[in-house]
Amino acid sequence: MNAFKVLTAAVATAMISLPALAQETTTIRVGSWLPPHHLIVSGILKPWAEAIESETDGSLKFEFMTSALGPPPAQFDLLLDQAFDVGYGVSGHNAGRFTMTQVMDLPFMSPDPWAGSAAAWQTYAKWGQEYGEHDGVHLVGLFVHSNPNINMANGRVDTLADLEGKTIRVGGNVTGRIMSELGASPVQLPPTEAQTAMSRGVADGITFPLESIDFFGITPVITSITKVPGGLYTDTFWIAFNQATWDSLTAEQQAAVEKHSGMAIALLAGFAWTNGDAYGEERLNENNVEFITLPDEDLAAARERLAPLEAEWLAQASEKGFDGEAILNYARSMVDHYNTTRAVNVAQ
Incomplete structure (x- = not known):
């Protein structure tokens, strides 16, 4: 009888502890440098x-951190140093x-965020x-x-010649090079300073998607926007766990x-940027901003x-021991495969 009581008590104790074990949670801290309502945070x-x-x-x-531990360029090293988990x-x-x-950062690689992210x-x-x-x-998403677009506060860009002598705010190294090659003078500033810079004449315009113009409160100073079909450039974002x-x-x-990573993140990005741009364009139209499309020539x-x-990218790939042509061609084939303008269900 005593042995039976001991066994019963042991089973009861085990059953009581099961829910506690089932509820054990590992908290993953996510380092964040953008506001919580930015579409990268809220939409991806x-x-x-x-x-x-x-x-x-x-x-x-x-658990998303509410204060940045460092500026955007420091995020990868902070992750390596285990300042946060993701x-x-x-x-x-x-x-x-x-x-x-950064192969997708090259000019005219990404016609839309779905194809570009997937590729x-x-x-x-x-x-x-x-x-x-x-x-x-451990990288989980790109x-x-x-x-x-080329968003102008001072002047307008109907042709490439109109970029000559204009100061354009850019966000990264490739974008700055692109603006230089097209005749503009790039200036690298945080997006939060863009409106002030354009209001004071420090910058004539900014390269940004429609969503970002609205999000960073730049809409009031923008008078015209020149769209560049085919995607003038893109920035490649990464998401990763500390190893x-x-x-x-x-x-x-x-x-x-x-x-839920990899291509799932690419799809989330496509949804987020497409919806964000639609919202941003509504706000810009309300502000009577003129939209221009760069001519074919x-x-x-x-x-x-x-x-x-x-x-130059191909030369750098070769120096690193990679077949750059193969990588570039594959990336382009993936863009074509996932391009949202590709016709489907059409009889040939």
Whole structure:
């Protein structure tokens, strides 16, 4: 009888402890340098995190930091130093560090955020481990923003000639080079300073997607926007776990993260930027901003002027021991494959 009581007590104790074990949660700290209502956070990172939390029945919980631990260019090193468990950033903020990953930053590579984001991830999935550009982290996603425009506060750009002598705010190294080749003088400023810079004449315009013009409160100073069909440039964003954090996850948790990463993040980016641009364009129309499209002959001239950037990237790829032509051609094939303007269900 005593043995039976002991066994019963042991079983009861085990049953009481089961819920506690089931509720054990690992908190993942996400370093963030953007406001929580920015579409990258609210439209990409948070839906991604929520999907993983649900997939793991709450065994993983993502906690977004509300204060930046450093400026955007410092995010990758902060992640390496384990300042947080998951980080995100712009590859172009660290010139020369992510050269191969930045294949989608080249001129006219990304016609829309769906195709560009998908191509960025698929190309990295094929060659990224060989690049060695993200050693120390476990990369889970790459994406690009939507098509940028030439947004002017002073003057207007009907043709490439109108860019001559204009000072244009840019965000990264490749963008600055593009503006230089097209005749403008690039100035690198935080987006939060762009409106003030244009109001004071420090900058005549800014290269930005429609969404970003509205988000950063730049709409009031913009008088005209020149659209560049085919995507003048894009910035490649990364999302990654610190390697030690990643290695500490269970196999089931890692599988849940992978399930909702990669192409899933690319799709989230496509949704976010497309919706954000639609909202931004509404605000700009309300402000009576004039929209201009760069003429075909100027597009052809822009492609010719910017061809050296591709040649230089190919040379850098060769120096690093990679077949740049193969990578570039594959990236373009992925853009074509995922291009949202590609006709489907059409009888040939």
